[in-house]
Amino acid sequence: MNSVVSAPASVATPQAEEVVRLTDVKRRFGATPALDGVSLTVRKGEILGIIGRSGAGKSTLIRCLNGLEQADSGEIHIEGRNITGLSEKDLQPLRRRIGMIFQHFNLLSAKTVEENVALPLKIEGLGKAERLKRAAELLDLVGLSDKAKAYPSSLSGGQKQRVGIARALAARPALLLSDEATSALDPETTRSILALLKDINQKLGLTILLITHEMEVVRSVADRVAVIDAGRIVEEGQVWSVFANPQAPITQRLLSGIRPQLPEHMAARLSQVAGAEQILSIDMAGPAAQGALFADLSQALPQSFRLVHGGIDHIQDQPVARFFIAVPARDASLPEKVQTFLKARGARVEVLGYDANHA
Amino acid sequence: MTPIMLELLVRSLWETILMTGASGIISLVAGLPLGLALVATARGGIAENPWLNSVLGAIVNGFRSVPFIILLVALIPVTRLIVGTALGTWAAIVPLAIAATPYYARIAEVSLREVDRGLIDAVRAMGGNRWTIIREVLVPEAMPGIVAGFTVTLVTLVGASAMAGAIGAGGLGDLAIRYGYQRFETTVMIAVVIVLIVLVCGIQWLGDRLVARLDHK
Numbered sequence: 001m002n003s004v005v006s007a008p009a010s011v012a013t014p015q016a017e018e019v020v021r022l023t024d025v026k027r028r029f030g031a032t033p034a035l036d037g038v039s040l041t042v043r044k045g046e047i048l049g050i051i052g053r054s055g056a057g058k059s060t061l062i063r064c065l066n067g068l069e070q071a072d073s074g075e076i077h078i079e080g081r082n083i084t085g086l087s088e089k090d091l092q093p094l095r096r097r098i099g100m101i102f103q104h105f106n107l108l109s110a111k112t113v114e115e116n117v118a119l120p121l122k123i124e125g126l127g128k129a130e131r132l133k134r135a136a137e138l139l140d141l142v143g144l145s146d147k148a149k150a151y152p153s154s155l156s157g158g159q160k161q162r163v164g165i166a167r168a169l170a171a172r173p174a175l176l177l178s179d180e181a182t183s184a185l186d187p188e189t190t191r192s193i194l195a196l197l198k199d200i201n202q203k204l205g206l207t208i209l210l211i212t213h214e215m216e217v218v219r220s221v222a223d224r225v226a227v228i229d230a231g232r233i234v235e236e237g238q239v240w241s242v243f244a245n246p247q248a249p250i251t252q253r254l255l256s257g258i259r260p261q262l263p264e265h266m267a268a269r270l271s272q273v274a275g276a277e278q279i280l281s282i283d284m285a286g287p288a289a290q291g292a293l294f295a296d297l298s299q300a301l302p303q304s305f306r307l308v309h310g311g312i313d314h315i316q317d318q319p320v321a322r323f324f325i326a327v328p329a330r331d332a333s334l335p336e337k338v339q340t341f342l343k344a345r346g347a348r349v350e351v352l353g354y355d356a357n358h359a
Numbered sequence: 360m361t362p363i364m365l366e367l368l369v370r371s372l373w374e375t376i377l378m379t380g381a382s383g384i385i386s387l388v389a390g391l392p393l394g395l396a397l398v399a400t401a402r403g404g405i406a407e408n409p410w411l412n413s414v415l416g417a418i419v420n421g422f423r424s425v426p427f428i429i430l431l432v433a434l435i436p437v438t439r440l441i442v443g444t445a446l447g448t449w450a451a452i453v454p455l456a457i458a459a460t461p462y463y464a465r466i467a468e469v470s471l472r473e474v475d476r477g478l479i480d481a482v483r484a485m486g487g488n489r490w491t492i493i494r495e496v497l498v499p500e501a502m503p504g505i506v507a508g509f510t511v512t513l514v515t516l517v518g519a520s521a522m523a524g525a526i527g528a529g530g531l532g533d534l535a536i537r538y539g540y541q542r543f544e545t546t547v548m549i550a551v552v553i554v555l556i557v558l559v560c561g562i563q564w565l566g567d568r569l570v571a572r573l574d575h576k
Binding site: 068088095107152153171 | 478480487491495573576
């Protein structure tokens with residue numbers, strides 16, 4: 001979909017084993033479809049971010065993966081096994097292969113931190129000594145060894161989510177589902193929780209599927225992103241490449257807060273009638289964005305442009321650049337030449353309009 | 360107050376404690392599962408069954424609608440079947456327990472219903488079954504409310520046991536009615552009331568302390 005440049009090497013190659021495969025999954029609540037034919041794969045070892053506005057169907061989607069919600073039709077394969085139509089009893093052993101963390105942590109208030117972490121192992125039938133040993137290891141992993149005997153109510157939000165993560169990992173799952181896990185946390189705590197998830201993904205090779213409404217979350221941890229809107233996946237791809245070239249209008253809207261936009265006062269003045277300056281947007285990503293583009297442009301075509309706004313972001317170690325420039329348009333051939341030059345360098349150029357009022 | 364009266368007071372206190380304690384324990388043992396059943400079979404519950412839920416609800420409501428003094432008399436055949444006699448302290452425990460069980464079931468139901476659904480989801484997502492949910496989530500999380508509700512039930516039973524005097528069960532209430540009220544022995548009346556106040560305060564204090572220890576929210 002996003003073929004601006006070739007995809008970089010990634011942890012999860014297309015050949016990698018699939019942990020989750022959804023085929024045309026549908027789910028209705030009364031007359032409203034929550035999932036309207038979702039097909040999706042999650043590959044072993046990757047972090048897939050599913051983003052959408054509230055009510056887009058992302059919660060229903062994640063809950064279908066461990067059978068907390070049943071799909072009406074379609075197939076859901078987890079580690080190659082079709083789980084659609086399985087009874088609650090048959091789902092139980094399967095759910096032990098899937099850890100889950102929640103927006104509101106969902107820790108049991110009557111149990112201590114270590115008892116919470118050990119609970120999945122108790123369900124599995126492990127002895128007490130073994131359970132507590134494993135719980136101690138996990139609390140060490142999430143940096144909360146000193147809180148083993150504390151009750152959840154005495155912890156901060158970030159600490160609670162760390163306990164939630166430790167608990168989700170206790171039974172050594174093949175897949176971790178994250179249901180808006182950072183939405184109730186402040187930005188700093190969000191960053192530390194996301195760093196922990198990334199760390200676990202790399203250390204343990206754990207596959208993670210996270211749903212969120214925040215692009216920032218996807219940006220900082222995900223390898224791939226799928227955008228869901230009205231129960232359908234409208235866009236899917238490598239995070240950096242979706243960020244560099246969002247196709248669906250909903251993706252563009254979700255990204256608007258995080259990508260450079262034409263400053264409002266300029267956007268308001270924009271006209272489609274030819275005027276003094278032509279305003280262009282330039283998008284570049286990957287290797288194409290690494291050259292000295294503007295230096296080269298001003299050398300090839302002196303005085304040909306004015307830099308208006310923009311910047312370079314780095315996503316998954318890939319530069320993602322987006323700039324706005326103004327090109328003098330009194331001579332119609334200059335904008336033409338600038339565009340040709342930029343396109344030759346691998347940039348995606350869009351003419352936004354003209355600014356007639358600029359001196 | 361004469362030593363005989365004092366002895367009578369002590370004996371009545373013991374009868375009240377016996378009636379309250381025994382019927383309280385029975386209402387706990389029977390009412391908590393009944394409360395769990397009401398929550399589990401309710402719409403969206405872990406063992407959804409609207410039909411069973413309305414049957415249980417109707418039975419609970421039925422028993423709760425009958426005034427205790429009428430239940431006391433109406434249950435005489437049942438009491439005779441279970442205890443062998445319809446008179447005395449032990450005979451009073453049967454109607455007291457039968458009245459307290461649906462009462463406590465409703466109180467327990469409220470506490471159990473207030474357990475966050477997210478916690479049930481979390482344990483389901485771990486692969487827990489219904490029994491795990493009951494044992495690890497519903498009962499422990501609702502425990503402060505279950506204990507507080509049991510305290511309320513015990514205090515209510517202290518009051519209800521006064522009426523059990525009607526079938527010769529004895530107890531403090533009966534003493535107050537027969538001596539204090541019918542024979543105008545104001546001293547006995549005052550003594551009984553003071554003992555009852557101390558008893559009720561003691562139950563409430565113990566209950567509150569236990570709740571404070573159990574509550575980690």
